[in-house]
Amino acid sequence: MSKIYILCIEDEPEVLEAVVRDLAPFEAAFPIESASTAAEARRVVESILQQGQLGLVLCDHILPGEDGVSFLVSLHRDPRTTSSRKVLLTAQAGLTDTIQAVNQADLNHYIAKPWKPAELHAVVRQQLTEFVLQNETNLYPYLSLLDGERLGEKIRQQPLPPDE
Amino acid sequence: MRMNKRKVVGIFLGLLGFFLPWVIQFPGLSFPGHVTLGIFLLAAAFWLTEPVPIYTTSMLVIFLEVLLLSAEGPLCLFARPPVAAVTAEAAPREFRLPARAVTAGSEVLVARPSGAFDAVKVEVLERGPDTVRVQSGTLSTTSQVLTQADHWLARYVPASYRTFFAALADPIIILFLGGCLLADASVKYRLDRALTRMFLRPVGTSPRLILLGLLIATAVLSAFMSNTATTAMMMTVVLPLLAGLDRDDPLKVAVVLAIPVGANIGGIATPIGTPPNAIALAALTKQGLGVPFVQWVLMALPIVVVTLGVSWVVLMKLFRPRTAELKIELAGAFDRSPKAWGLYVVFGLTALLWFTENQHGISSNIIAFLPVVALPMFGIVGKKEIHALPWDVFWLMAGGISLGTAIKTTGLAEWMVGRVDWASLGGFAIMAGLALLSFLLANFLSHTVTVTLLAPIAVSVGSVAGAAAGFDLTTALVTVAVASSYGMTLPISTPPNAIAMGSGVLQTQHLVKAGGVIGVLGMALVLVMTKYYWPLFAR
Amino acid sequence: MVTIPIRPLEKIRNALASMPETESVDVPFEAGEVLMREGERHDHISLVIQGEIDLLKHNAEGEAFAVGTLRPGQFLGLLLLSSGETSFLTARARTAGRMLSMPRNTFLLLLYNLPGFNQMVGPLLLGNLVSRYRRVVQLHVEVAQLSQELAAEKQQLQATIQQLEATRNRLIQQEKMATLGQLVAGIAHEINNPIASLSRAADSIEPGLQKWFVTPPRAADLALLRQAFLEGLNRQPLQTEVQRERLAQLELRFPDLPRPLLRSLAQVEPALFEELAYYVISNPTVERKDLLRRWVEVFEVGTLVRTIRVASGRIGSIVRSLKGYSRQDKSVVDEVDLREGLRDTLVLFGYALKKYQVIIDLPALPPVRCRPSELNQVWTNLIVNACQAMGESGTLRVTCGTGDPGWVWVRIQDSGPGVPEDLRERIFESGFSTKGTPTAEGAGLGLGLAIARGLIEQHHGRIEVGNVPEGGAAFTVHLPVAGQ
Structure with missing residues (x-):
């Protein structure tokens, strides 16, 4: 079983800490990595891909240098990370910008800062469930962390191991 | 297919085993017995090492039997021993026969129109170089005698190929088919989940009681469904409930272990609980020792209940929960659609008839055909569910059943067990040996394969050791079947174990520890049962 | 209009021509022939017998306006009859024709002294005068109507001008709002984190x-x-x-x-x-x-x-x-350190500048008398302009210093494509934009630099633009030091 990673990208250390702290419950099955710029994130993605899969990217909108949307677009174009779920974390009040970004990068979701932990959990849970459903065959390890209903449904449709 | 070392060795051993009896002659074993021994060794090697899927080995077994052992197979068809009419001498009841028609024991083999032979004792009057003059009251000029009494197929009455094919429609397979279809329909209408919730609802929030509830619920469902399907379903219901637990709370491990343990133990409870039970039953039925559904349940229930209790204690001791309270939410209700009601009625009726076999006398195998017919007829299950039946398991069972048939008809059984003076060993010792062998093999092999291999041996032993004090064939086969279900020490031992390992919660040592302790305690119980309880059901 | 029947006219002509004392002569004319010229002396009076003659008057610019037409039975030179001054109008034949012409003095002499002549010409003269009077009245009415129309048009024009002014104000306001929108987004971003x-x-x-x-x-x-x-x-x-x-x-x-x-x-x-x-x-x-x-x-x-x-x-x-940026007391002139406003503006735009490398080099400056919030508007517009020029990445340099005695300068330099030589003046015109159609996002109404220049000029300063050798444009604002 290859590990499924969560990658958080945020340039403000305090905000990054808060995101990672809020996601800690997921770390029982999904190790979290973090980066503060798009360039650093690229290096982290490479090292993640050597050990496992990139399940979810949670990326700040405005980063020093290359911005989050363009980074997520480039991840989407890379066949190795096309199926990774992409969520934009944005502090901008304007919706137009965000909607544009979401459409452009084929993002799966966006979260406005400041976020509610329950909302962040729900989004991450849902996105990781999608990823696991699409990319994993052994769904049992994720039943207790992710959406057990949906995973259970998929398990019911899977063939059982042969004979007793 | 990637050929790994194990597979290469398996194929080599299989072929070696298959051809060995063709090369080496074992005194006292007929030629067909040699052939069957070859097939048996091939099957054993393939089942142990799995160079091909185990159900394929079963198919191969049936194919080889039809080719080499059936009356219509090429071997028997083209190698019939020659027959000739006898010539009468001048004196009454005196005949002249070809020299080789008379055996050293002064017997001639008279062919019946059916193809079978009667051995007829004759009095040799004069032995010439080519012919022998004999006197017999049984022979007549219409008699066809084998001109070669030492022919390798002499005395062998081959069975029709239909016998080997018929194994696939063996009544026990039909019984199992009925059980499987009921289980599939229950999954389809979520009866399994609804029952689980019903079982778990009264247990409250105490981790201890939840664990006990889980063991019981899993065992009850597994008694009617396949152990694997029960485990898969229970995992999907239970794992989400553990989200609130601490990462390293041992309760998690205990809960995840309770499911495969409950499923493996629950499978013992009914003839349809798991294939080994059905195979043992099939072997018994072949011997005219049919065990009614309810009788099996009566035999198995005490050990199931006791081992569940033991498992509960063991799991609680090994993995002491850290939390004092686990709140579980169990939403969901019974499906109330007309089709679901149809399922409940068919299920209830079938179960009722199975448990009252003694009162009405209709075989549980026949009753099992009720759901097979009723469920598709009322549209409760469709083509999809029929296709999804475990056909590989049916083939595997059929291979075992037909192998048993061959071993018996070719005289291999008697020859194999004739080597040992069984009677001196004592009945209990024999049965305990079989039980331990079954337990050991089952830890490494599929349980079904284990029993498939051991059932014919047990039957053979029974046929000669019947005289041994305390030996009872029913007890022996039940022992073998039940013992196999306790083979759950390793992740590879059973698919429920594999699923539990796949959850990522367990480490192998957890499984080995719990499975080992429960398995060994279970085996001790099996031996107690073999000694004191099961013989009570002997006829 | 009194029409004189041709027959009596012919009779009159024949009668006059047969009177030797009238000294009358028949004058034929061709189409387009000028029979009388404005400003020149003209001592004949002529009775049109055949054809038509246009009367023209020249205005100060020398353009000719048609003021009437003479037809048979009407007199040419009637207005000069008593005065004998230079001609008031120009007469040009519209068609070919002829007229009976006689010296003015003879005409007057005969009119007073010869009863037969008077009898013959008098009704004609009267008819002529009546017709001209009518024309005058008609003209008065026309003039009154025209001046009314003129007044209405003038009003309309005034309204249009007012509207244009309002539009211009609105555009400036819109430009301000757009920058404000960016500013608000920036603040939201900076504060939400x-x-x-x-x-x-x-x-x-x-x-x-x-x-x-x-x-x-x-x-x-x-x-x-x-x-x-x-x-x-x-x-x-x-x-x-x-x-x-x-x-x-x-x-x-x-x-x-x-x-x-x-x-x-x-x-x-x-x-x-x-x-x-x-x-x-x-x-x-x-x-x-x-x-x-x-x-x-x-x-x-x-x-x-x-x-x-x-x-x-x-x-x-x-x-x-x-607070520093917006300074409620807008109109108050104050002596301030320009760097404060620059820094405040840069802080509030922090999010928009994140994608660029920003180099800030602000040594101490003498204070400048200004309305700080207006200068902040200038810095804002120049920074927004620089960001738009750079696109997705680049280097923004904000520097200041003292140059000529009594002046300080602030320079905002980008690493964009720079400003072409021929556009250096035009970029400060309102409505000039190199960004194509204005969008909500770009806030590019093309007024930013125009507004900036307007505000700087109100502070008695000036703004210059030039390209730097390493690429990009540099906008330099010069402002007078307080107390100069």
């Missing part, structure tokens, strides 16, 4: 503190735990690279510990961490393990308190910048 960390920290601090009351630590451990708190409080956040490396190492050393715990431990000063690790590993009792867990929890509380401080500090500085 610290608010996020603030609110998350406040939430996360709670369980740690709750635990303190549920299971109070042993008195013996308090010193160690206090150290943990201070350690967390004074810790500087690690760079993500460093943190990742430490986390990976810790994970190898302690594969059994959960990652969140290891991540917190990775933040601890390595020397201190080794001390802790030794304390627990050398004698791994349950108490010591619990103490380690406790230590990390308290350390976390410390870092959270620090986060709250940092975040509230950031919000405070943003609000200060916002």
Whole structure:
């Protein structure tokens, strides 16, 4: 079983800490990595891909240098990370910008800062469930962390191991 | 297919085993017995090492039997021993026969129109170089005698190929088919989940009681469904409930272990609980020792209940929960659609008839055909569910059943067990040996394969050791079947174990520890049962 | 209009021609022939017999206007009959024809002295005069109508001008609002980040503190735990690279510990961490393990308190910048340090500038008398302009200095494509934009630089643009120093 990673990208250390702290419950099955710029994130993605899969990217909108949307677009174009779920974390009040970004990068979701932990959990849970459903065959390890209903449904449709 | 070392060795051993009896002659074993021994060794090697899927080995077994052992197979068809009419001498009841028609024991083999032979004792009057003059009251000029009494197929009455094919429609397979279809329909209408919730609802929030509830619920469902399907379903219901637990709370491990343990133990409870039970039953039925559904349940229930209790204690001791309270939410209700009601009625009726076999006398195998017919007829299950039946398991069972048939008809059984003076060993010792062998093999092999291999041996032993004090064939086969279900020490031992390992919660040592302790305690119980309880059901 | 029948006219002509004392002559004319010229003397009076003659009057610019037409039976030179001055109009034949012409003096003499002549010409003259009078009345009416129309048109024009002015004001307002919109988005962004960390920290601090009351630590451990708190409080956040490396190492050393715990431990000063690790590993009792867990929890509380401080500090500085930027007392002229306004503007645009490299070099400047909020508007417009010129990446340089005595300058330099030579003046015109159609996002109504120049000129300063050798445009604002 290859590990499924969560990658958080945020340039403000305090905000990054808060995101990672809020996601800690997921770390029982999904190790979290973090980066503060798009360039650093690229290096982290490479090292993640050597050990496992990139399940979810949670990326700040405005980063020093290359911005989050363009980074997520480039991840989407890379066949190795096309199926990774992409969520934009944005502090901008304007919706137009965000909607544009979401459409452009084929993002799966966006979260406005400041976020509610329950909302962040729900989004991450849902996105990781999608990823696991699409990319994993052994769904049992994720039943207790992710959406057990949906995973259970998929398990019911899977063939059982042969004979007793 | 990637050929790994194990597979290469398996194929080599299989072929070696298959051809060995063709090369080496074992005194006292007929030629067909040699052939069957070859097939048996091939099957054993393939089942142990799995160079091909185990159900394929079963198919191969049936194919080889039809080719080499059936009356219509090429071997028997083209190698019939020659027959000739006898010539009468001048004196009454005196005949002249070809020299080789008379055996050293002064017997001639008279062919019946059916193809079978009667051995007829004759009095040799004069032995010439080519012919022998004999006197017999049984022979007549219409008699066809084998001109070669030492022919390798002499005395062998081959069975029709239909016998080997018929194994696939063996009544026990039909019984199992009925059980499987009921289980599939229950999954389809979520009866399994609804029952689980019903079982778990009264247990409250105490981790201890939840664990006990889980063991019981899993065992009850597994008694009617396949152990694997029960485990898969229970995992999907239970794992989400553990989200609130601490990462390293041992309760998690205990809960995840309770499911495969409950499923493996629950499978013992009914003839349809798991294939080994059905195979043992099939072997018994072949011997005219049919065990009614309810009788099996009566035999198995005490050990199931006791081992569940033991498992509960063991799991609680090994993995002491850290939390004092686990709140579980169990939403969901019974499906109330007309089709679901149809399922409940068919299920209830079938179960009722199975448990009252003694009162009405209709075989549980026949009753099992009720759901097979009723469920598709009322549209409760469709083509999809029929296709999804475990056909590989049916083939595997059929291979075992037909192998048993061959071993018996070719005289291999008697020859194999004739080597040992069984009677001196004592009945209990024999049965305990079989039980331990079954337990050991089952830890490494599929349980079904284990029993498939051991059932014919047990039957053979029974046929000669019947005289041994305390030996009872029913007890022996039940022992073998039940013992196999306790083979759950390793992740590879059973698919429920594999699923539990796949959850990522367990480490192998957890499984080995719990499975080992429960398995060994279970085996001790099996031996107690073999000694004191099961013989009570002997006829 | 009195029409004179041809027959009597012919009779009159014949009668006049037969009178030798009239000295009359028949004058034929061709189409287009000028029969009388304005401003010249004309001493004949002529009766049109055949054809038509246009009467023209020239205005000051020398353009000719048609003022009437003479037809048979009408007199040419009638107005000059008594005065004998220079001609008032020009007469040009429209068609070919003829007229009977006689000297003016003879005509007058005969009119007063010869009753037969008078009898013949008098009605004709009268008819002529009546017709001309009517024409005059008609003209008066026309003039009155025209002046009315003119007044209406004038009113309309005034309204249009007012409308245009309003539109211009609105566009300027819109430009201001667009910049304001960007500014607001920027502030929201700048403030939402610290608010996020603030609110998350406040939430996360709670369980740690709750635990303190549920299971109070042993008195013996308090010193160690206090150290943990201070350690967390004074810790500087690690760079993500460093943190990742430490986390990976810790994970190898302690594969059994959960990652969140290891991540917190990775933040601890390595020397201190080794001390802790030794304390627990050398004698791994349950108490010591619990103490380690406790230590990390308290350390976390410390870092959270620090986060709250940092975040509230950031919000405070943003609000200060916002106050400095907007200065309610708009119209008040004040002596100020230009750098304050520049810094405030740069803070508020922090989010928009994140993608660029920003170099700020602001040495001390003498104070300038100005309306600060207006100059902030100038800086804002110049920065927005620079960002738009650079697109997705580039280097923004903000510098200032003293140049000519009595003047200071502020330069905002981008690394965009620069301004072509021929457009250097036009870019300050309102409505000029190189950005194509204005969009809500680009706020490019093309007024930004125009407004900037207007505001600078109100401060008696000037703005220049030039290209720098390393590429890009540099806008330099020169302002007079206070007291000059």
